[in-house]
Amino acid sequence: MLFPKPLAGIILILALVLTQGCIVTRGTVGEPLQDDAISAIKKGTTTMAEVISMIGAPDRIVRGNEREIFHYYYYDGKSPAMLLLILNFIRMDVKSDNLYVFFDRNGIAEEVIYGKRTGRTQFKLWPFGD
């Protein structure tokens, strides 16, 4: 036996006491954008249909200047909270990834702009400071 029974009981009670009032929440919007699918988009050759088959339909389409821009996004939020008997701390950190594929008049990708921020989302409880 790895632990004697009283020790296991003490560890269990300690874990329950230390984690009581703790809440850990995670929320996401959309699906994470796959780096390999994004890097497969070649400027000047990849068509609109190919982009849709690789990444899926865009979350938003921006039209203007006789061109179309596909916008894909993904949001990731982490929120730990500590609700004690008299003192409560709650913090939420939300970040977004955005992918834009710019198409020319012929529906060929001419620019790809991708920004990934969700990798820096943290479960950080302390609400003070940066």
Next chain:
Amino acid sequence: MTNVAARFHAIRLIVGALCIFFLCAGCTVRRAIFNDAITSEQVNFVRVGQTTIRELADHIGAPDEVTESDFGFVALYYWSDTKSAALDFGAIGRLFLPYSPTMALSKTGVTPEQFQVVFDPQWTVRAYGFSRRATDEPVIWFWPF
């Protein structure tokens, strides 16, 4: 004499702990951060008529929104830092009494901010600027008046 000093030290500790306990009683501190803030130092490199959307994205990432305006396409970067604090005077009573009404003061400051860049048809920066910047508020500030 040593006993008295030790006892005095212990009493001070207990009184101090009780003071902190009552000062914190009923306090709730909330903070919600959306994206990283973009500072003016980070966009120092932007030159009107020269910088392209590709160079902008390489420096500060992809925008959160691209929209069309009468002057051309506009890239928008969003971020916010929401701070909220509350003090419930009924919290202490709930430790000793079966019922204690909620008597709370609460304040929430939502500060959505934006960095906007207008592009010409060749995706070169035509104009850029920050939204109205809010003053930096303290995390704990529950006085609502």
